Amino acid sequence: MATVLVLCESKGSALRGASLPAVSFGREMAKARGAELALLLVGAGASAAAGDAAKLGAQRVIVVDDPRLGAYLAETWAPIVARVAREQGADVVAATATNLGKDLLPRVAALLDCGMASEVMAILGPSRFRRPMLAGNALAEIEVTTPTLVATVRQTEFPPAQPQGTPCEIVRVEAGAVSDLGAAFVALQETKSERPELTEARIVVSGGRGMRNGENFGFIEKLCDVLGAAMGASRAACDAGFVPNDLQVGQTGKVVAPDLYIAVAISGAIQHLAGMKSSKVIVAVNKDAEAPIFQVADYGLVAQWEKAIPELTEEIQKLKSAQS
Amino acid sequence: MKILVTLKRVPDPEQKIKFKGEALDLSSANYVVNPFDEYAVETALRLTEKADAAARIGEVVVVSIGPKEAAQQLRSALAMGADRAILVAGDDASLDSEQVARIVAKLCEQEKPDLVLMGKQAVDGDSNQAGQLVAGYLGLPQACFASSLELSADGKTLTVGREVDGGVELKRVPLPAVVTVDLRIIQPKAVRNRVTSPEHAYQEGPRYASLKGIMAAKKKELREVTPGDLGAATAARVKIVKIVAPAARKAGVKVETVQELVKKLHEEAKVI
């Protein structure tokens, strides 16, 4: 039977939250094509997350758990995903457009010799999708014309799949021959943070070049902490080394759509807007009343952050203590 | 070392986008080199020079698939210092990443570069596919979203810093390989080739073409070919049915004080 295969990422015994929107995409796709939904987990120790995946309403969970797949490499993973797709008779292979999804899925499409849609925002038909172009300033309706198709899914546009029904079967599949083509994972310089993941947080506070240095980002951090928010930044702030690069929000950074996005000392270049424009409520704090960020802000405060941000942190703190 | 760099012309991102019916109106578009591709050219030049002695130690071939007018963007890469250019005829508005990748893969078979350097994404289509596809078609290792590159002493492997979701991953790939570059690759010390002194700090960003460079570019080879010549004439697999403007956000309000902001967020928007 026709199958929609969704690759899920896992971390230890947990599925990555980022993968849940792709599962929702998969369910919708399976319905649109009268197909079954299968979830795929790959990696050394990936079995640990299979139980969670089995609860997500798929017909089966396929696990390729092999010690040789310890660190992610596109070279070793892509042939496995492509082979499982063929064996399962999958005509759709999808994953969330996380960094891994963006790196891996085109390579899978090359191996399956099929067309691919990037950053799908909506399903319009069995092979028809809406996706952003030009930093989200244009929306394209596209048709993938090959019988099999690959898609990455924009995380903010599909709801995270919730557990439903009874758990499905879990099928173990051998990794088979694994060739890394000489490529090797060397190290991960991880950005440690106690705060929620940027792409999953309900509230995001971002700072820009106007923060002037990394130390001043401490004020943004304090505000994040009282709000339980994730911290983000503009490209200029990342480039200048104020904060790690993986905090960059935008066309070429992370795309976020929290309930509340607070942009501090960010001018609002189109490339930044592309990553946060679909937030429910946008607040801008900027000393320049003409800054383009105000054109997308629901609430704009023309002020110096040096005064406004500590004050805002204090007011929210007050509100929170009054609530509890 | 021979490097093949791909370069797409894109409508200037700073220009306002126009629509005509359910399509883009590009009649008055100003074209520029896709920023990531300009960074890829800069990266290739840094890898193939001894910067402290202003000497070239390799070859950089730039490739674009597009109409005749794309020769202008190729010339600008030649003016930066690339050695020669190939223009493959194509309609850049309807090409999909797969067609681009097939053509680039065919050129790699002809040119046999040690490294294929591409942008992480074309900022018009925002597909972020072509580099990975080329690597997939050719069975080459890939290192995408590179923010740093270091060539090994024997010149046979690259250690690439890749911007990933939780930080920076270091990946080692043997050459030949496909690398796609991210924004931070143009930082002063992001590219090391073991020939230029490790102390050497480049100016941030892609280099400007000097007048001498511009003059020299006029004499450099720019070969024109068709996908048919390369045996890579394929139909688009991803068809654009229509393109429309996104719904505009409704206008917001300015607040005067922090107190007013907090009140609005709490009582009106109910987000805190």
Ligand SMILES: Cc1cc2nc3c(=O)[nH]c(=O)nc-3n(C[C@H](O)[C@H](O)[C@H](O)COP(=O)(O)OP(=O)(O)OC[C@H]3O[C@@H](n4cnc5c(N)ncnc54)[C@H](O)[C@@H]3O)c2cc1C
């Ligand atoms: C290919 C490409 C991709 C890009 N991708 C991204 C991306 O993904 N994300 C991204 O963010 N950018 C991206 N950019 C960069 C983008 O074009 C802008 O350069 C960048 O977003 C600007 O960052 P900024 O707003 O922090 O800095 P600026 O534009 O310099 O703005 C600083 C703002 O701070 C305000 N300010 C200064 N001091 C104070 C103060 N004391 N109090 C209050 N306000 C103050 C100023 O009024 C100003 O509006 C990309 C660019 C290119 C070419």
Ligand SMILES: Nc1ncnc2c1ncn2[C@@H]1O[C@H](COP(=O)(O)O)[C@@H](O)[C@H]1O
């Ligand atoms: N028409 C083209 N000509 C040359 N290179 C291209 C073309 N289209 C895409 N590329 C290259 O492929 C990269 C990724 O493009 P894309 O997959 O379209 O986002 C770009 O940064 C370019 O380096």
